[in-house]
Amino acid sequence: MSETIIEMKNVSFQYEYTQVLNDISFQVKEGDFLAILGPNGSGKSTLLKLLLGIIKPMAGEIKLFGQPNDSFREREWIGYVSQKSNAFNSGFPATVEEVVKSGLSKKVGLFKRMPKDAKERVHQTLKSVGMEKFSDRNIGQLSGGQQQRVFIARALISEPKVLILDEPTVGIDHENVQSFYDMLATLNKEQNITIILVTHDVDTVSNRISHVACLNQTIHFHGYKEDFDSISQEQLDKWQGHAVRKIH
Numbered sequence: 232m233s234e235t236i237i238e239m240k241n242v243s244f245q246y247e248y249t250q251v252l253n254d255i256s257f258q259v260k261e262g263d264f265l266a267i268l269g270p271n272g273s274g275k276s277t278l279l280k281l282l283l284g285i286i287k288p289m290a291g292e293i294k295l296f297g298q299p300n301d302s303f304r305e306r307e308w309i310g311y312v313s314q315k316s317n318a319f320n321s322g323f324p325a326t327v328e329e330v331v332k333s334g335l336s337k338k339v340g341l342f343k344r345m346p347k348d349a350k351e352r353v354h355q356t357l358k359s360v361g362m363e364k365f366s367d368r369n370i371g372q373l374s375g376g377q378q379q380r381v382f383i384a385r386a387l388i389s390e391p392k393v394l395i396l397d398e399p400t401v402g403i404d405h406e407n408v409q410s411f412y413d414m415l416a417t418l419n420k421e422q423n424i425t426i427i428l429v430t431h432d433v434d435t436v437s438n439r440i441s442h443v444a445c446l447n448q449t450i451h452f453h454g455y456k457e458d459f460d461s462i463s464q465e466q467l468d469k470w471q472g473h474a475v476r477k478i479h
């Protein structure tokens with residue numbers, strides 16, 4: 232049996248007057264590749280912020296690797312790539328290598344020495360996302376999809392067990408989205424990295440994922456991808472408005 236690494240139990244959250252999440256309960260197990268689907272404003276980013284410990288729930292309990300979120304210290308086990316990472320202009324003064332290396336500070340501490348093999352680790356990590364040939368390039372000179380791969384490498388260099396991605400393919404063209412998801416599937420299968428992905432690309436991603444969660448203030452469905460496939464479009468529309476269209 233795989234270990235439960237993330238657990239939310241009856242979690243609710245509101246921003247001042249807006250109730251955003253209501254009685255959320257679900258679990259993620261080691262090795263899962265979970266896609267979280269939901270319309271705009273349904274609380275997807277808020278749910279990720281709760282997992283990352285950036286905000287705290289008003290009610291309920293969040294556990295990471297069996298420990299309460301408040302006392303969980305091994306933050307380097309969780310890699311995060313936000314929605315807006317791929318927003319550098321061409322003049323941004325950092326190379327791909329420097330950006331990825333900065334991810335090591337999470338593991339070694341901001342003011343400690345970089346490990347001797349840092350350069351080799353950057354190279355290997357860039358290789359795992361297919362970007363090793365770009366290490367000397369300025370980050371701002373890469374396409375949105377390439378930048379996003381570099382940010383995944385930056386998250387991966389501290390050897391996380393879980394990778395959390397908030398709509399990582401916004402602004403990436405269809406062909407590159409396919410190969411981007413192939414890369415995530417390889418990380419999931421070959422390195423056993425658990426992946427939690429907020430996305431609107433349900434059809435593109437669907438043959439790579441193992442689980443789906445449908446969120447709209449509460450979790451309407453959480454289960455195996457095969458069970459998600461058998462949900463009718465009518466039922467989905469009821470939960471999600473027209474935010475999720477399945478192509479048959």
Ligand SMILES: Nc1ncnc2c1ncn2[C@@H]1O[C@H](COP(=O)(O)OP(=O)(O)OP(=O)(O)O)[C@@H](O)[C@H]1O
Nearest residue numbers: 246247249251269270271272273274275276277278
């Ligand atoms: N800092 C904040 N203060 C007040 N309200 C907020 C804040 N952040 C988000 N909200 C509100 O909370 C609700 C959920 O927002 P959230 O960003 O979690 O949704 P989302 O599903 O990620 O949306 P999208 O798909 O558009 O990114 C929205 O109604 C939003 O306006």
